[in-house]
Amino acid sequence: MIKLQKSWKKLTSKLPKLSERQKYWASSIIFLALGAIFLTWFLEYRYFLNDFTRVWSFFFGSPTPFYFNALLMFLLLVFLWGLIGRPGVAFSTMWSLIIILTYIHINKYNSRGFPLLPEDFQLASQAATLTKFVDVWSIVRMVIAIILIAALTVAFEIALAKKLHLHYQTKSPSWTKRNMIGTRMMIVAMAGLAFFFGTDFVRHNDGSRYEDTFLGTHFTAWNQNRNYDDNGFILGFLYNLQKLRLVEPDKYSESKMEELKAEYDAIAEAENANRINPADEDVSVVVILNESFYDPATSFQGLNFKDYYKYEGDVTPNLHRIMQDYPSGLMYSLDYGGGTANIEFETLTSLTNYWIDSVPYTALLPKTGAVPSIVQSLKAKGYSTTAIHPFNGGMYKRNIALANEGFDTFITELEMDHKEHEGNSEYINDKSAYQQTLDVLKDSKDNQVIGLITMQNHTPYNGDTYEETEFEVDFDLDSEKAQREWEIPTYFQSLHTSDEYLGEFIDELDKLDKKVVVLWFGDHSAGLFDNLNDKGNKEERDLTRVTPYFVYANYDAGFTTKNLPTTTPNCMANTMQNILNWQKSSLYYLVDKVCAAEPILTPNYLQGRELNDIETMRDYELLTYDILSGKQYWLK
Numbered sequence: 001m002i003k004l005q006k007s008w009k010k011l012t013s014k015l016p017k018l019s020e021r022q023k024y025w026a027s028s029i030i031f032l033a034l035g036a037i038f039l040t041w042f043l044e045y046r047y048f049l050n051d052f053t054r055v056w057s058f059f060f061g062s063p064t065p066f067y068f069n070a071l072l073m074f075l076l077l078v079f080l081w082g083l084i085g086r087p088g089v090a091f092s093t094m095w096s097l098i099i100i101l102t103y104i105h106i107n108k109y110n111s112r113g114f115p116l117l118p119e120d121f122q123l124a125s126q127a128a129t130l131t132k133f134v135d136v137w138s139i140v141r142m143v144i145a146i147i148l149i150a151a152l153t154v155a156f157e158i159a160l161a162k163k164l165h166l167h168y169q170t171k172s173p174s175w176t177k178r179n180m181i182g183t184r185m186m187i188v189a190m191a192g193l194a195f196f197f198g199t200d201f202v203r204h205n206d207g208s209r210y211e212d213t214f215l216g217t218h219f220t221a222w223n224q225n226r227n228y229d230d231n232g233f234i235l236g237f238l239y240n241l242q243k244l245r246l247v248e249p250d251k252y253s254e255s256k257m258e259e260l261k262a263e264y265d266a267i268a269e270a271e272n273a274n275r276i277n278p279a280d281e282d283v284s285v286v287v288i289l290n291e292s293f294y295d296p297a298t299s300f301q302g303l304n305f306k307d308y309y310k311y312e313g314d315v316t317p318n319l320h321r322i323m324q325d326y327p328s329g330l331m332y333s334l335d336y337g338g339g340t341a342n343i344e345f346e347t348l349t350s351l352t353n354y355w356i357d358s359v360p361y362t363a364l365l366p367k368t369g370a371v372p373s374i375v376q377s378l379k380a381k382g383y384s385t386t387a388i389h390p391f392n393g394g395m396y397k398r399n400i401a402l403a404n405e406g407f408d409t410f411i412t413e414l415e416m417d418h419k420e421h422e423g424n425s426e427y428i429n430d431k432s433a434y435q436q437t438l439d440v441l442k443d444s445k446d447n448q449v450i451g452l453i454t455m456q457n458h459t460p461y462n463g464d465t466y467e468e469t470e471f472e473v474d475f476d477l478d479s480e481k482a483q484r485e486w487e488i489p490t491y492f493q494s495l496h497t498s499d500e501y502l503g504e505f506i507d508e509l510d511k512l513d514k515k516v517v518v519l520w521f522g523d524h525s526a527g528l529f530d531n532l533n534d535k536g537n538k539e540e541r542d543l544t545r546v547t548p549y550f551v552y553a554n555y556d557a558g559f560t561t562k563n564l565p566t567t568t569p570n571c572m573a574n575t576m577q578n579i580l581n582w583q584k585s586s587l588y589y590l591v592d593k594v595c596a597a598e599p600i601l602t603p604n605y606l607q608g609r610e611l612n613d614i615e616t617m618r619d620y621e622l623l624t625y626d627i628l629s630g631k632q633y634w635l636k
Contacts, residue, residue: 024168028087031166035091036074039098040066040232043073046102047233049109062230065215069232075195082187085180087166092153096146103142110481110527114335115228117240119358202231202238220608246356246364246629249621257626257633260619264586272583279381283515283555284441284448287374287573289344290430292457292491293498293522293547295319300330300546300566301539308532308543309488310474315496318503319548327579328550329564331572332600336544337459337527341396344453344523346569348405349373350591351624354601364628365401371627372635374573375406375449377585384446385409388436389453390416390428398453407451411436422497423466427455430498434505441514456498459526461490469493480530491526509554516554519576521569522547538607545604551576568602571595587623587634594620 018026041059044066048054059066073094080090105116161167201213212218217230219239228236278285296315298305314320322328334342334353341361342353349371353360365371379385386409387402389395393412402410413419417439418432433454440450463486471492477485502520509516525544527533532544549564549572557580564575574591577584594601597613611617626634 020165020168023165027165028081031087031164032077032081032091033074035087035094036070036077039077039091039094040070040073040234042095043098043102043233044069046098047105047115047228049106058229058232062217065217065230065232065235068215069234072195072199072234075191075198079188079191079195082184082191085184086157086161088156088161089153092149092156096149099142099145099149103138107138108338114338115224115233115236117224118237119240119363199235199238202235203241246625248630249355249618249625251618252622252625252630254631254633256622257630260590260622261586261634264589267589268584268586271589275581275583277381278378278517278580278582279383279447281515282447283517283553284450285374285378285383286437286441286448286450286452286516286518287347288437288452288518288520289340289347289454290457290498290502290520290522291340291454292459292524292526293495294525294544295522295548296492296495298330298543298546298548300543303539303543305532305543308475308540309529311471311492313471315471315492316499318499318506321503322506322552323548323550324562326550326552327559327562327564328548330546330566331521331549332542332566332568332602332605333522333524333545333547334568334602334604335524336533336541336604337524340453340523341398341401343569345401347519347521347572348375348451350570350573350587351627352568352570352594352601352620354603355621355624356628359396360628361396361398361401365404366397368404368628368632370406370635371404372585372587373405374577375451377588378447378449379406379408380585382447383449384444385449385451386411386440387451387453388416388433388440389413389455390419390433390436391455402451406449411440422456422494423464424462425456425465425494427458430454430456430501431504434501434508438505438508438512441512441516454498456501457491457494457526461487461494461526461528463487463490465490466493470496476531484528484530488528491528506552509552512554517557517576517580518552519549519572520552521549521572542605551579553580565595565599567595567599568605570601571599590616590619590623 041055044058045052045055048058077087077090077094080093081087084090084093101116104120108114108116108120157167202219213231215231219231220226224236224240227239231239296305296309296311297320333339334346341359345351345360345365346353350373351360351371356364358364370376375385385407387398387407388411389398390413393399393410393414399410413428416428416432416436418428418435420429420432421427422429433452433456437450437452441448469489469492471489473488473492475484475488506518509518524547529544532540535541546566551559551564553559559579561579564579565571567575571591571594574584574588574595577588578592593613593616597616598606598611600606623634626632
C-alpha cells in the first residue's frame with residue numbers, strides 16, 4: 001500500500017498545484033486509463049485461455065488493435081464512473097463483469113472451439129439449465145474471485161481512495177450538486193457517444209468476406225476465431241452484433257418474390273405429376289438428430305480420423321451395417337463441438353444459416369410465425385406431427401421454434417414415459433428416446449412426422465460416467481488438454497452404446513406393421529479433438545466436421561442408389577424426398593438447384609470463395625430473408 005501511494009504521488013507530482021476538484025478529475029482519469037490497460041490485458045489473457053505467451057504476442061505484436069481495445073475499455077470505465085461516481089468501484093465492477101464474461105467464454109471454447117458471441121446471450125433464460133454442462137467448482141471459484149474483488153474494493157475505498165484523490169464531494173447542501181449528478185450524466189453521455197461513434201466501423205460492417213480496418217487488421221466474416229485473435233475481444237464481439245439481424249438483400253420486393261414463387265410453383269406442378277404422394281402410400285417419417293454423434297472410422301478428402309486417434313475394434317458397428325444396406329453419406333456440419341439448433345433448423349426447414357450466422361431458433365423463429373419445413377409440407381398432406389426431445393423444452397426456445405416449424409405435439413423430458421440414463425450420465429439415453437418414438441408410431445393410426453433430437457452423447461464426458469470403457473485411444477497427449485485422456489474414451493463408449501441402441505431401434509422398425517422412413521444423422525462431433533481442430537491445414541480441420549447420415553425404410557422404397565452426396569443439413573430433407581421420388585413443395589425445387597451448385601454451403605468449408613451459380617444463390621438468399629425477416633411474400 002505504501003509503495004503504491006508513493007508511486008502514485010510521484011506520478012501525480014504536479015497535482016498539488018491544482019484544486020481538490022481538479023485533482024479528483026486528473027487522478028480519476030489517470031487511474032481509469034491505467035486500469036483500462038490492465039483490464040484489456042486481463043480480458044485478452046482470459047480470452048486466450050490463460051495463455052501468457054499468446055496474450056503477450058498480441059500485446060507486443062499487435063499494439064495498435066490492443067491499445068484501441070484499451071481505449072474502448074477506458075470509455076466503458078468512464079461510462080461506469082459517471083454512473084457510479086467512484087472510479088475505484090467502476091474499475092472493480094468492470095473487472096467482475098470481465099471475470100463472468102470470460103468464464104462463459106472459456107467454457108464455451110473448451111467444448112466447442114469458438115469464442116463467446118452476442119447471440120449466446122439469447123440463451124440467458126436457460127442459464128440454470130446450461131450450468132449442468134459445466135464444473136460446479138469452477139463456478140464456485142468464479143464467485144470467490146468476485147467476492148475477493150469486492151472486498152479489495154472496500155479496502156481500497158477506505159484506505160486509499162481519498163489519499164489518491166479518487167474521492168471528492170462538494171460541500172453544497174443540495175444532494176444533486178454535492179454528488180455532481182449533472183456533471184456525471186454529462187460524462188455518461190460523452191463516454192457513451194464516443195464509444196458508439198468510435199465503434200461504428202465495426203458494428204456496421206458490410207458483411208464482406210474480408211474487410212480491412214484502419215488498425216492494420218481485417219475482419220473475416222467466416223472465421224470468428226481469427227477476428228477475435230487479430231482484433232481483440234471487444235472488437236471481435238462488436239463485429240458480431242450485426243449478426244443478430246438480417247440485412248435485406250438487393251432486389252428484394254413483393255414483385256420479385258411473386259415472380260420466384262410462380263416460377264417454382266410451375267416447376268413443382270409439372271414435376272410432381274410423375275412423383276409419389278407419400279400420404280397415398282401411408283408412409284410415416286422420422287427425422288432423427290443424434291446429438292454429438294461422430295463416427296471414429298470416418299474418412300474424408302483422403303484423410304482418416306483413425307490416423308490421429310488410434311484405437312482397436314469398431315465403435316459403431318450397427319451404423320456401418322445400416323450404411324452398407326441403405327442410402328448413406330456424410331453431412332458437413334455447420335459447427336464443431338456444438339451448434340445443434342442451427343443444424344436442426346437447416347434440416348427441418350431446408351433454409352440456410354449461410355447469410356444469417358446466428359441462431360435462428362432464438363433470434364428469428366420466435367417472431368416469424370409458421371415457416372416452411374418438411375414438417376409443414378407433410379402436415380399439409382394430413383400427417384400428424386410430434387417432436388421429441390429428452391431435455392428441457394425451452395432450450396434454444398424449441399417450444400416456440402418447433403411449433404412454428406409445424407409440430408403440434410412436443411414431448412420433452414417431463415412428458416416422456418421412458419427415462420433411462422447411461423451409468424452416471426445426467427441425460428436420458430438413446431434407448432429411451434427411441435422407445436418413445438416407437439410408442440408414438442405404434443399408438444397413432446395416422447401417418448406421422450416425428451422429429452427426435454437426442455441427448456445421450458452431449459458433453460460433458462466425465463470419467464465416472466461408465467464403470468468401464470471398452471476403447472483405449474492412443475493420441476498425442478502432449479498436444480491435447482490433459483482431461484482428454486479420459487474424456488475421449490468416455491465419449492467413444494457413449495457412441496458405442498448409442499450405436500447399440502440405434503441397431504435395436506432399426507430392428508424394431510423392421511418388425512413394425514407400418515411403413516416408416518427414417519432420416520438419421522449426427523449433428524456434429526464432440527469438441528474434444530484439439531489435435532485436429534487446431535491444425536492450420538483446412539482438410540485436417542474438415543475431418544472433425546463430417547458426420548454420418550442415412551435414409552432407411554422398413555419397406556421396399558425402390559432405392560436406386562446407396563451413395564448419397566456429402567452435403568450440409570439444408571440439403572438433407574430434399575435428398576431424402578428425391579431418392580424416394582416423393583412429391584415436393586415448390587421450395588424444394590429451388591433447393592434442388594442450390595444443392596447442385598453448392599452441396600456444402602457453410603463458411604467453414606467455403607473459406608470465403610465466391611459461390612457457384614450466383615443467380616440461384618441470390619434467389620435462395622431472397623427466399624431465406626423473405627421467410628425469416630421479410631414480409632413472407634413467398635407464403636401468401
